[in-house]
Amino acid sequence: MTLSEVKDISGKEGNFTVTVARHPRYVDMNKCIACGTCAEKCPKKVDDLYNERLMKRKAIYVPYSQTVPLKYAIDADNCIYFQKGKCRACEKFCPAGAVNFDDKETEVALKVGSLILAPGFKSFDPSRYDTYAYTTLPNVVTSLEFERILSATGPFMGHLSRPSDKAEPAKIAWFQCVGSRDVNRCDNGYCSSVCCMYAIKQTVIAREHSKVPLDCAVFFMDMRTHGKDFDRYYEHAEKDGVRFIRSRAHTVEPMPEGDDLLVTYADETGHLQKEVFNMVVLSTGLEVDEAVVSLSERLGIDLDEYHFTLTDSFHPVATSVPGIYACGAFTGPKDIPQSVMEASAAACAATESLAPARNTCTKELIIPPERDVRREPPRIGVFVCNCGINIGGVVRVPEVAEFARGLPHVVYVEENLFTCSQDTQDKMTEVIKEQGLNRVVVAACTPRTHEELFQETLINAGLNKYLFEMANIRNHDSWVHGDDPDAATEKAKDLVRMAVAKTALLSPLQQTDLPISQSALVVGGGIAGMTASLALARQGYPVHLVERSETLGGNARMLNQAHKGEPVADLIQKLTEEIRSEKRITLHENSVITHVDGFIGNFKTEIATGSSREIIDHGVAILATGAAEYKPKEYLYGEHEAVVTHLEMDGLLRNNDARIDKARQVVFIQCVGSRDDEHPYCSKVCCTHTVESALELKKRNPDINIVVLYRDMRTYGKREDLYRAARAAGVIFVRYSRDEKPVVTADGGRVDVRFRDPILDRTLTVQADLLCLATAIVSHKDETLAQFFKVPMDGDGWFLEAHQKLRPVDFANDGVFLCGMAHYPKPIDESIAQAQAAASRALTVLAMDTIKVGGIVSVIDPDLCSGCLACIQVCPFNAISFNEEKKVAEVNEALCKGCGACAATCPSEAPVLMGFNNTEIYAQIRGALAA
Amino acid sequence: MKEQIKSWLEQGTVDVFLGYREVDHHPIPWCFTQEAIEEVDDLVVSPARYSLEKIATHMAAEDPDIRIGMLARDCNNRALNVLYVWNQLRPEQVVTVEANCCPSPLKEHADCSYLEPGTVGAYKKAVGIDNHLRLEAVEAYGPEEGRNRWMYEFQKCIKCYGCRNICPVCFCRECSLDHDDLVGTGPLLPDIPIFHLVRAVHMAGRCIDCGLCEDACPMDIPLRLLYQKVNRIAMDLFDYRTGTSGDQPPFSILGDRVTLEPKPIQPVTGAEA
Amino acid sequence: MTIKRITFLQELLGLFGLQERVHLAWISSAEAQKFVEVVTAFTEKIKSLGPNPLPAYRDAPRAALAAAAH
Structure with a gap:
């Protein structure tokens, strides 16, 4: 439901009634074929909001080229007809008759059990930062504007230019924290979490796009690249010559001549500097839109002072209203991977209480029996589409149809205005039956959007859906050769000849149903593993939870509180009790995995508990094996009793250790074992942890002196409040650099910590009663487990997800999922969200009774296979194995995705990619060259 | 060398030994066996060459457990490495007796005269x-x-x-x-x-x-x-060095092992080399 | 890896002076304009290079070839 808005909501968890207003689109979605004629003819130009007003669109438009659904809409506020009463050009020119000026707003009432809110964020409007002169200087742009400037579909087609004079800039400055970490000029005390990384990305891409060596300077306070692999990206950019200047630049002024900009800033030693740039990019923060705030009020959801949802760390996607969940930047500023995780987590949480209702409102699909055509000679039907005037306006369709009639095996040809229309589909079904067609070619648009529709029609006519081929005479032909109808018509014939040549050779392919064993294995009994297990069990599926040690809880047992102050011990106790009382969970303590066989839906895993062995069947697996604390070799750790790690500090605080009471001076050192050569990544949690511990120490003894030695304070998101509170409480923060680390020496029962203060520019020594090391989180590097489940690890030993942004809890190997710190260091709230996300993804498998295998997969001819193993090497899905007995390679069709890498690499052409076999491809090539 | 080969055959270290036997003053590729061990006396090492490893491959295809001895120049060894890589022979089933070899860019400074520039019109x-x-x-x-x-x-x-x-x-x-x-x-x-x-x-x-x-x-x-x-x-x-080792993966024009893992995000400057 | 495969092909075709007939460019689905530019430019280039010279060798008498080599 697009162009729709939630007006009201009534009822409660399990039984909501949501009133949705559907705004008129003025375009019939069923008729619009997104040809673009309407926008071409529309005389009204409007500022393009998607392109940040840097370019124009029409009053009838799609917001951007990848819009889903790809259907046009009329912007009534700007449409000449709606404003002045006449025009209707779009209606006149629309070949599909889709424009409907009588469209009205309607209201729909939806009955739902739960709700998920994912309203996203609004980019901060920097107008109020008067000294940055955003409103007056065109070459001061926001990061979103710069994003559009860099884009190939943006105002300058990806050529790096500045707005004022379209000149190519040679020097660009980025200002970080515009609208973030600022309670003076705005009320956004939080860190927006994503701007450091996107600014670096923009410097890198801008340098790629620039024809001249581009000088990029990023003005920042703390560089917050705490995500997976982000620090490497930062270091790489710095090594590549991007300048990172630690300063909050305060003024942008126009140069007296030309459009350049004078930037004034104070460097770290307090000296005022001036530098001229061609362009300034403001890295604007994320905030919640006012409309979302009013929606929240209507729904009765509590928001925090920044208008993000008020959630606790242990229920990251819950809101204050039971049955209403939230995800994405609405729960707090966050990047894409975290948003995707939360989205899956919300789906899991929102369906938990609805699990009993699963599959209750479904309809069974009736499929007619499939006709066996294997012994029949090919009888091909060709349907040539005009696509309104999209194809027919350029290609001479009757001529193409006539040509098709003369091609071998073609027994039926038809020309359609819209082959995809419902009545044509019904007719096609009849024609297939009447004419006894056994193969179908549709010469129309792209299989990406329409193949499934036509395959459906084949199925309804009793034909195997693989006996079908499309010739794309629109996107590949009429659209690109609009000015040359003769050539376009010839090309259409070539494309049809190719499709027919291949189609004649097509054979029916079968997909078989493989039953799924509807139970899960969860490896690791920390917070992530327990959360995932409970989520799956509550969704109604049996779970085997395997924990190596004798206690549940993992690393969290050593933590005192989450960053919003929630006691962790309570959570562990609650989860442990729930696990033990949940009858669907089988807990295997003191157990390890010793062998894994099988694939998605059908795993067999051997679990060893002591000397006993048990083999369990499961359909999915979730790896939640966690990580470990780095044991420092530096700073006298293990040699002097005053030196502790931050987990040990939690222990001292928990046990009210006498040393805490006696301490007058405490020093924290950050990044111990993180962001160095051995562990070139940020451990993400330590800055927040230190600030929490410092605040706790200050709470117990306000007179205590605390010094935190840090490299960048990475208290991202709402954690920034803690950092501000710590400074307000008198905690002293001093930065050190990687090249000049603090030096610790023993001084009786205390230690001397020597460091250089970059602001005072002198070396200081502090005598510390306690020195707390914020130690890194390191991976277990469990290669055995990785091999068991055929999942990859990165160089640091973290399990590597299928896609770092879009599939953050999946593996490339289907049926295996990932959560918690085995993925990357993370705080409890993120671990829980990721665990719920992994459960959610696992549910997509478990909720099916069977999986379909086969169809377009590779099959290896054992007679041709020489057993050289080359295909096994190149298969990205681990779908090929070597049959030692027969000495040939074999494809597991449940794992094969039909990519064809094996077929391409085999010297003997033994693997055959079904539906794309060599004879079919050669026939197509010959067809192409036959003109 | 002949004694070595004989003892291998007698002790069953190898089931067959592939070399050349002088028959009517011609070196002929020959499969020496324990049954006709006296033929080893006629074993000859000369510039004459044949792809003995190809015969070995055929034998292994028939009998995967066969143990094969072979007279090997450097080029034969490279071929064996390739055949190990492509899973056509197993290193543990082959033992070789080394002979001098030919010059090639893969093996500079060799002393075989077989491929010396000869007669090109x-x-x-x-x-x-x-x-x-x-x-x-x-x-x-x-x-x-x-x-x-x-x-x-x-x-x-x-x-x-x-x-x-x-x-x-x-x-x-x-x-x-x-x-x-x-x-x-x-x-x-x-x-x-x-x-x-x-x-x-x-x-x-x-x-x-x-x-x-x-x-x-x-x-x-x-x-x-x-x-x-x-x-x-x-x-x-x-960066693939053909025949230098039996441990490398088979060469594929698809490149290194194909994976779906996203590479660590790294700024790309210019084209990948 | 694509760049390696294409370079492989170009190198091999280079023996026959045909390397210019293979071209590689990266164009995202959002870069329609670039696609048009690249394809148009390459089409023009191929047209200016003329037909593939190799088939002539299959049919040409060897003597003619030898003469050409001199």
Whole structure:
């Protein structure tokens, strides 16, 4: 439901009634074929909001080229007809008759059990930062504007230019924290979490796009690249010559001549500097839109002072209203991977209480029996589409149809205005039956959007859906050769000849149903593993939870509180009790995995508990094996009793250790074992942890002196409040650099910590009663487990997800999922969200009774296979194995995705990619060259 | 050497030993066995060469557990490495007796005289390609000249398949050169240069530069240079050193092991090399 | 990896002076304009290079070839 808005909501968890207003689109979605004629003819130009007003669109438009659904809409506020009463050009020119000026707003009432809110964020409007002169200087742009400037579909087609004079800039400055970490000029005390990384990305891409060596300077306070692999990206950019200047630049002024900009800033030693740039990019923060705030009020959801949802760390996607969940930047500023995780987590949480209702409102699909055509000679039907005037306006369709009639095996040809229309589909079904067609070619648009529709029609006519081929005479032909109808018509014939040549050779392919064993294995009994297990069990599926040690809880047992102050011990106790009382969970303590066989839906895993062995069947697996604390070799750790790690500090605080009471001076050192050569990544949690511990120490003894030695304070998101509170409480923060680390020496029962203060520019020594090391989180590097489940690890030993942004809890190997710190260091709230996300993804498998295998997969001819193993090497899905007995390679069709890498690499052409076999491809090539 | 081989056969270290036996003053590839152990006395090491490892491959295909001894020059060893890589032989089933070897870019400073520059006629030198040129010299031809010279050579081809049949590392059950859709199996002359290029592409990461193909070619086509070219590409682009080890993965033009893992995000400057 | 495969092909075709007939460019689905530019430019280039010279060799008498080489 697009162009729709939630007006009201009534009822409660399990039984909501949501009133949705559907705004008129003025375009019939069923008729619009997104040809673009309407926008071409529309005389009204409007500022393009998607392109940040840097370019124009029409009053009838799609917001951007990848819009889903790809259907046009009329912007009534700007449409000449709606404003002045006449025009209707779009209606006149629309070949599909889709424009409907009588469209009205309607209201729909939806009955739902739960709700998920994912309203996203609004980019901060920097107008109020008067000294940055955003409103007056065109070459001061926001990061979103710069994003559009860099884009190939943006105002300058990806050529790096500045707005004022379209000149190519040679020097660009980025200002970080515009609208973030600022309670003076705005009320956004939080860190927006994503701007450091996107600014670096923009410097890198801008340098790629620039024809001249581009000088990029990023003005920042703390560089917050705490995500997976982000620090490497930062270091790489710095090594590549991007300048990172630690300063909050305060003024942008126009140069007296030309459009350049004078930037004034104070460097770290307090000296005022001036530098001229061609362009300034403001890295604007994320905030919640006012409309979302009013929606929240209507729904009765509590928001925090920044208008993000008020959630606790242990229920990251819950809101204050039971049955209403939230995800994405609405729960707090966050990047894409975290948003995707939360989205899956919300789906899991929102369906938990609805699990009993699963599959209750479904309809069974009736499929007619499939006709066996294997012994029949090919009888091909060709349907040539005009696509309104999209194809027919350029290609001479009757001529193409006539040509098709003369091609071998073609027994039926038809020309359609819209082959995809419902009545044509019904007719096609009849024609297939009447004419006894056994193969179908549709010469129309792209299989990406329409193949499934036509395959459906084949199925309804009793034909195997693989006996079908499309010739794309629109996107590949009429659209690109609009000015040359003769050539376009010839090309259409070539494309049809190719499709027919291949189609004649097509054979029916079968997909078989493989039953799924509807139970899960969860490896690791920390917070992530327990959360995932409970989520799956509550969704109604049996779970085997395997924990190596004798206690549940993992690393969290050593933590005192989450960053919003929630006691962790309570959570562990609650989860442990729930696990033990949940009858669907089988807990295997003191157990390890010793062998894994099988694939998605059908795993067999051997679990060893002591000397006993048990083999369990499961359909999915979730790896939640966690990580470990780095044991420092530096700073006298293990040699002097005053030196502790931050987990040990939690222990001292928990046990009210006498040393805490006696301490007058405490020093924290950050990044111990993180962001160095051995562990070139940020451990993400330590800055927040230190600030929490410092605040706790200050709470117990306000007179205590605390010094935190840090490299960048990475208290991202709402954690920034803690950092501000710590400074307000008198905690002293001093930065050190990687090249000049603090030096610790023993001084009786205390230690001397020597460091250089970059602001005072002198070396200081502090005598510390306690020195707390914020130690890194390191991976277990469990290669055995990785091999068991055929999942990859990165160089640091973290399990590597299928896609770092879009599939953050999946593996490339289907049926295996990932959560918690085995993925990357993370705080409890993120671990829980990721665990719920992994459960959610696992549910997509478990909720099916069977999986379909086969169809377009590779099959290896054992007679041709020489057993050289080359295909096994190149298969990205681990779908090929070597049959030692027969000495040939074999494809597991449940794992094969039909990519064809094996077929391409085999010297003997033994693997055959079904539906794309060599004879079919050669026939197509010959067809192409036959003109 | 003969004593060593005899003792291997007697003690069953190997089931067969592949070498050459002098028969009527000709060195003939021979399979020595325990049953006819006296034949080992006639074993001869000479410049004569044959792809003994190809015979070994056929034997292993029949009997996967067979243990094979072999007289091996450096080129034979490279071929063995390739066959290990491609899973056609297992290193633990082969033992070798080393013999001196031939010069090749893969093995500089060798002392075999077998492939010494010999007789290349003036006409071939003028219009075709001197088989004994270095690859760099051939690469230096201009576009037109290179095309004329190579096509002159390929035009001579009588499609006898000698190059393939002798090749120690050609083991495929189905050969692309027999594939009607790729090269056209019927007519002479063959489809040039496709016939030769298909074979050349299949030789990338496989050819161990033994020169047997060129030796077998009745038309004197400079096949070694052609395959040196593809191997040079395999080395320069893919960092793949053919035949140097039995542990590496099979060469694939798809590149290193194909994975779906996203690489660590790294700023890309310019094109990937 | 694509760049390696294409370079492989270019190198091999280079023996016959045909390397310019293979071209590789990266164009995202959002870069229609670039696609048009690249394809148009390459089409123009191929047209200016003329037909593939190799088939002539298959049919030409060897003597003619030898003469050409001189």
